[in-house]
Amino acid sequence: MASVTLQDITKEYEDVTAVDSMDLQIRDGEFITFVGPSGCGKSTTMETIAGLTLPTRGSIEIGDRSVTNLPPKDRGISMVFQNIALFPHMDVYENVSFGLRLRKYDQEEIDRRVEQAADVVQLEGMMDRMPKEMSGGQRQRVAIARAIVREPDVFLMDEPLANLDAELRVHMRTQLQRLHRELDTTIIYVTHDQAQAMTMSDRIAVINDGVLQQVAPPLECYNEPTNRFVAGFIGSPAMNFLEGEVSDDGFESQYANIDFDPATHGVTSRQEVTVGIRPEDIFLEQDSRKATSPTKAFDAVADVLEPMGKEMNAYLLFDRDVEASAEGRGEGQLLMNLAPDTSIAEGDDVRIVMDRENVHLFDRESGNAITHTLE
Amino acid sequence: MSQEDRSDLAAMETTEEPDLDRGIVEAWAAKMISNPDRAYRATFYLATIFFLVTTLFPFYWLFMVALTPRGDLSSVGVLTPGGFNPGAFIEIFTRLPFHRYIFNSFLIAVVATVIVLFVASLAGYVFGRLRFRAKNVLLLGVLVTSFFPPAAFFVPLNRLFNRNVDILRPLIQDGSLYNTPYAIFIPLSALYLPLSIFILMTFYSQIPDGLEDAARVEGTTRLGALFRIIVPLSAPGVATAGVLTFITVYNEYFFSSLMTDGRPQSWAPMLEGILRFQGEFEVLFNLMAAASIVAVLPAAILVIVAQEKIVSGLTAGAVKE
Numbered sequence: 109m110a111s112v113t114l115q116d117i118t119k120e121y122e123d124v125t126a127v128d129s130m131d132l133q134i135r136d137g138e139f140i141t142f143v144g145p146s147g148c149g150k151s152t153t154m155e156t157i158a159g160l161t162l163p164t165r166g167s168i169e170i171g172d173r174s175v176t177n178l179p180p181k182d183r184g185i186s187m188v189f190q191n192i193a194l195f196p197h198m199d200v201y202e203n204v205s206f207g208l209r210l211r212k213y214d215q216e217e218i219d220r221r222v223e224q225a226a227d228v229v230q231l232e233g234m235m236d237r238m239p240k241e242m243s244g245g246q247r248q249r250v251a252i253a254r255a256i257v258r259e260p261d262v263f264l265m266d267e268p269l270a271n272l273d274a275e276l277r278v279h280m281r282t283q284l285q286r287l288h289r290e291l292d293t294t295i296i297y298v299t300h301d302q303a304q305a306m307t308m309s310d311r312i313a314v315i316n317d318g319v320l321q322q323v324a325p326p327l328e329c330y331n332e333p334t335n336r337f338v339a340g341f342i343g344s345p346a347m348n349f350l351e352g353e354v355s356d357d358g359f360e361s362q363y364a365n366i367d368f369d370p371a372t373h374g375v376t377s378r379q380e381v382t383v384g385i386r387p388e389d390i391f392l393e394q395d396s397r398k399a400t401s402p403t404k405a406f407d408a409v410a411d412v413l414e415p416m417g418k419e420m421n422a423y424l425l426f427d428r429d430v431e432a433s434a435e436g437r438g439e440g441q442l443l444m445n446l447a448p449d450t451s452i453a454e455g456d457d458v459r460i461v462m463d464r465e466n467v468h469l470f471d472r473e474s475g476n477a478i479t480h481t482l483e
Numbered sequence: 484m485s486q487e488d489r490s491d492l493a494a495m496e497t498t499e500e501p502d503l504d505r506g507i508v509e510a511w512a513a514k515m516i517s518n519p520d521r522a523y524r525a526t527f528y529l530a531t532i533f534f535l536v537t538t539l540f541p542f543y544w545l546f547m548v549a550l551t552p553r554g555d556l557s558s559v560g561v562l563t564p565g566g567f568n569p570g571a572f573i574e575i576f577t578r579l580p581f582h583r584y585i586f587n588s589f590l591i592a593v594v595a596t597v598i599v600l601f602v603a604s605l606a607g608y609v610f611g612r613l614r615f616r617a618k619n620v621l622l623l624g625v626l627v628t629s630f631f632p633p634a635a636f637f638v639p640l641n642r643l644f645n646r647n648v649d650i651l652r653p654l655i656q657d658g659s660l661y662n663t664p665y666a667i668f669i670p671l672s673a674l675y676l677p678l679s680i681f682i683l684m685t686f687y688s689q690i691p692d693g694l695e696d697a698a699r700v701e702g703t704t705r706l707g708a709l710f711r712i713i714v715p716l717s718a719p720g721v722a723t724a725g726v727l728t729f730i731t732v733y734n735e736y737f738f739s740s741l742m743t744d745g746r747p748q749s750w751a752p753m754l755e756g757i758l759r760f761q762g763e764f765e766v767l768f769n770l771m772a773a774a775s776i777v778a779v780l781p782a783a784i785l786v787i788v789a790q791e792k793i794v795s796g797l798t799a800g801a802v803k804e
Contacts, residue, residue, distance in 0.1 A: 160696050181702040193693035197715050207701035254701070264700075 110171035363426035384468035584756030607683030629677030686720030
């Protein structure tokens with residue numbers, strides 16, 4: 109168990125900056141997830157913690173030791189890789205005991221620890237299987253056993269579930285959470301899947317373009333994103349955005365106006381802003397009592413309906429002239445959640461309201477959040 | 484049965500066997516076209532037989548010559564010996580210490596192979612797995628070196644190895660490398676290094692980065708990861724490079740003969756030994772033939788053993804670290 113401190117970590121390749129002066133404090137025993145789109149620098153950050161890459165600048169401490177220039181083997185870490193990376197020429201026992209044998213533990217201790225680790229990940233009786241004789245989930249459990257058997261200070265997990273099928277992924281997700289509870293060790297987890305990040309972590313570190321955007325517990329990232337990137341990245345389906353500007357008595361855009369007092373919400377008139385509203389904070393007018401503080405109603409057209417079972421996603425257009433964008437949600441398009449039994453058909457005219465309590469306001473230029481409520 | 488029925492039957496017979504009136508070759512070609520697998524199999528056997536005959540027949544004939552008593556050499560037939568004298572296989576060891584020549588070649592080849600595999604592994608790792616400036620230039624340098632004919636290096640090396648170097652005096656008689664195994668395997672290792680570097684580089688570059696990273700996180704250094712993970716997983720490549728180097732060095736004549744005075748105690752190689760049966764007044768062809776066959780054995784055994792290793796390494800994952 110140990111805390112991890114990153115200070116001004118920068119990694120530059122010839123022409124790109126993969127990680128840009130990152131400062132991060134990871135607490136002892138914490139499950140923290142690095143999340144971001146692919147190529148955002150989250151894996152590079154993890155590699156610098158592991159010592160597989162040396163940072164161009166900055167320092168790393170694990171526990172109270174500075175490990176910036178130590179080789180991976182002396183950092184007290186273990187790692188689970190995205191491609192699982194079991195040694196294909198060794199059986200399960202040899203794979204799991206590899207690190208212990210290198211460190212010259214005596215045979216009894218090795219056997220005891222391997223057995224214990226196999227017990228944790230439920231691998232009993234598979235000790236003499238070769239990796240290629242096992243299924244994806246079994247291999248991943250071997251990789252986890254190999255990581256926990258050395259009782260490291262910090263676990264690094266680089267997209268360990270990415271190569272598993274969906275059902276197994278959900279299963280392993282709960283397994284990992286249980287593992288974290290049992291071992292009580294610091295876990296640093298890298299994923300591009302915000303659902304994994306939300307469900308497992310104590311805190312999420314959202315990274316984009318090598319820059320740390322926000323470090324906070326999952327719900328805080330969800331409810332109070334620090335900027336437009338975090339708002340759009342965390343949450344599925346993603347937040348709706350409306351470009352517009354501040355008028356004297358609220359928000360004005362091509363399609364919708366929201367009344368509020370600019371002065372009390374930290375904006376000035378004529379400021380260019382983006383409104384963010386999550387699909388579950390939009391309601392039909394007849395349901396407006398469900399909203400804590402409904403705005404006045406807007407006209408819209410139901411474009412595409414997606415019944416999901418427990419809810420229904422409705423893609424709306426603000427008016428019939430809006431061209432539905434082929435990629436993502438374009439300007440004038442809006443996604444809302446409806447109860448699955450709502451009587452509505454594609455092409456219907458609807459009147460909707462937003463819940464003022466959960467309307468986010470971002471500065472258009474910097475993308476930074478201005479307020480998370482317009483009450 | 485009516486007349487009509489019978490003629491119908493006759494018609495059916497002729498349509499069933501349409502190639503009755505074709506020639507043998509035409510019929511054969513038709514069969515091949517309708518069943519190409521047969522054609523491929525036939526050509527495969529043909530090529531294999533051709534290859535086996537051209538490589539194995541000289542051996543067979545060498546054996547016939549070896550069995551023929553010295554006086555009857557002119558009566559060696561195409562398939563039969565001109566007499567029966569298996570004693571030639573003993574005589575090669577009594578007339579000359581031929582076993583010493585074989586030992587010399589064998590030892591030199593083993594040492595050269597070990598050196599080549601070790602150095603080429605390091606170089607192969609660097610060229611195959613690391614990114615650094617001037618990599619291609621260096622690689623080109625290695626390639627260019629391997630293009631030089633060995634003879635180009637001979638004169639300077641010969642002068643170098645004939646010089647008495649004072650610091651070598653305690654290690655080597657009179658401080659000169661001439662007539663020592665070093666004079667043979669040092670230049671030979673260097674000459675055959677590029678080929679092994681290229682083979683190993685290709686194999687090592689195929690090993691996923693994740694495996695090396697995993698090994699390093701688990702507690703090896705980069706070198707440890709190379710020899711514990713990358714090399715065992717590249718067993719077929721290592722075996723190939725090793726066998727190629729061994730055979731080339733074992734069979735090498737140019738350097739080995741010029742860097743020694745030809746006596747067995749001066750580390751003269753096996754080929755030198757075979758040529759020693761060529762006297763001033765007489766060429767002992769039967770002994771040369773017997774010696775050639777004996778000399779092939781170590782290399783043949785090695786190849787067979789190495790092949791088994793390759794196969795087992797691939798199938799059972801039997802390579803343990």
